Amino acid sequence: MYNGYTVIDAHAHIFPDKIAGKATDGISEFYDIPMSHQGNVHELFASGDKVGIDGYLVCSAATHPSQTKAINHYIELVCKQYQQCIGFATIHPYSESMLSEMEKILKLQFKGIKLHPDFQQFDIDDRKVYSLYEMIEDSGLPILMHMGDPNKTHSLPSRLVKVLDDFPKLKVIAAHLGGYQRWNEAIEVLKPSERLKFDTSSSLSFMPPEKAVDFIRKYGVENCFFGVDFPMWDHKEELDRFFKLDLTDTENKKILSENFIEWIRKS
Template sequence: MVIDIHTHIFPPKLAPHAIKALENSAGAHAFLNGTKEDLIKSMSENGIDISVNMPVASRADQVHSINNYSIEVNNQGDTTGLYSFGACHPLNPDMKDELKRLKSAGIKGIKIHPDFQGLYLDDETVVRIMEYAAELGLIILIHCGMDPSFPDVHRSTPKRLAGILPRLNGAKIIAAHMGGYEYMDDVEDCLVGKDVYIDTSFTIGKFDEKQILRILQNHNPDKILFGTDSPWDDQKNALKLFKELPISDELKEKILWKNSKNLLEIL
């Protein structure tokens, strides 16, 4: 079994525009067209049983409409294998009610992307909404490290996350991109061994393998999750590179699906 904890899709009418805009801003290449159908096809072709969509609200007024689609996708997950988290923008004045709506709808967690939202991860507004999400039992996936769309401003670093973890004691936090894209030294210094999940999205094959292996081997083996960041990475290649890592089969199995299964409680 394989669970991809970190993917992205868009509503069908928005997908072409969203993919083109993000390709231009990040200088990136999308491997899929951004629709749920294309992601489900990729999953089927590459032996990925479950994927989780991580929607991003770059504006506070987008949250409700994005989450309408997230709930629709999530409700079909038992059939399609594609589930969804909800979008969270800390500046949305109705965000607490929106979090309660997500929880009631069966959504397991939320995605926060400080760079797209123009907020630092340790801003009081951000921390308070994460505290409330944690009270509801929602998982919180945070973009960590550099984002190619914002190469000069890094609002969500491992050090900032480490600084607020004591306030989020007991919360289910996932630090995306191995804890910090292009911040692997700080990940080792600040996050490895802490009470935080990390996912592997958009890192394996892109950073020093010896350092990646140290992080995987020194962090809590129950708190590492396989992710790809599809469509911004190719699910087939990301899975191949992960399986080729010289780590134990037991650890691979935990990362590929067991840890996500236990966290998501969906199987």
Template sequence: MAGPLNLDDMVAIDFHTHAEEACGMHADDGYDDLQQAMAQYFHSPFKAPPTIPETAEYYRQRRIAAVIFHVDAEAATGHRRYNNEEIATLAAEHSDVLIPFASIDPAKGKMGVREARRLISDFGVRGFKFHPTYQAFYPNDRAAYPLYEVIQEAGLPALFHTGQTGVGAGMRGGYGLRLKYSNPMCIDDVAADFPDLKIIMAHPSFPWQEEALAVATHKPNVYIDLSGWSPKYFPPILIKYANSLLKNRMLFGSDWPAILPDRWLADFEKLDIKPEVRPLILKENARRLLGF
């Protein structure tokens, strides 16, 4: 069993990493095809998706803590999800570097609400991940609100994919996935209806970057993680807000294993970010948000 997480010894917190290797089972063939397409899209260096222990070792060597999760999209895709309990258990075995989030398809309704409560009380998950495009739901759909209520009540963050996605990119019909669900303006409703819910909008929100910045500027409970893109491609307006109005609500995220933190951090070094802002983005904002 790994020791406790000591963030004083960490150089950064990566707020966006994926548990891509199935836990205790092989993924469906359809999901294999999807992963292969994503690996091609992101030019992945991995021959096979890294396991959770392999992920932990990579981050341990670099003294970076990592928020790790999967995505439950069973209703929309028919793919078996990875087991939340097993991911949390594996993360606990590497608790010196891994911070477990869970994922529950909003389509699970009351069953999902019950599962969320159990994962919080019995497995110590520290937040929840949603992918509106992959899960085929609008974040402001009232059917998802009971799940948000549980997360808000527990004081935990909810992380939402926003903008275009590499999932299904280049596949026939984009694998049937629809980008409209991930417009960040839908998050504005959630932030207004759940003012005490800690909300993170994942990624530079192409093609809705200005909408995302407007939501985060207007709603103080909304953060942005900068994962999924190399920083060298960040639009100037995103860098401007990261240096000023939103400097306390921007988070480092890589999108592992699609993008390696080594590459992200090297490109981030070249950005015109104020010296006093860099530690906020790399660690301190995430630390405050997670309550560590």
């Protein structure tokens, strides 16, 4: 609890100890943003415990198909050991064994799938990824989709619109308020619904509070989840940014935990 609010961080990355340093250096270089932390689960808790984070959606994206197994194994172990963690599996859309990997994921207790088009270098609407979407849609699991890049076009909001049209039951959390550095396009084309939600991660540092509030209210408060994008950001700092939005008490409650808890329960 923080300031009397239950808080779920709906976007946290964790990496096995062995690769945590290397992985975060890679992400730091990619975005040219210094990381607040390295990114193993103990650091995640250390950052979150300081402010009383109650739960975490934990995930990681395999940048190469060969990393899939180790990452999913790690996330599975963490979730078994720590009740406060909700695991999203990784899968590489261009892996030759994608379908059998997906079958394995479905047998385990994952609550969703994390995809990162820019790290994994695929266009969201690439037809080659459609068989994966089909499986995910059938499973009923949601996708946490990284959205937006200032220079690359893999994760353009318009590409997600196409996929949502082609898969009418697919459930997606569009990360970073629909598109990191692509916010204006995102708000134009992404229409929130019971199957399209948004997280606030890696967004609040990049816009004045009034703009963030405007985006959140346009998407609908009930469609937004609080996320930190650990280890990029620190929980205390991100919560400070969140409370600068000066939303109402009811809006805070919804975004900080209620929306996500209710939605993931139904998924």
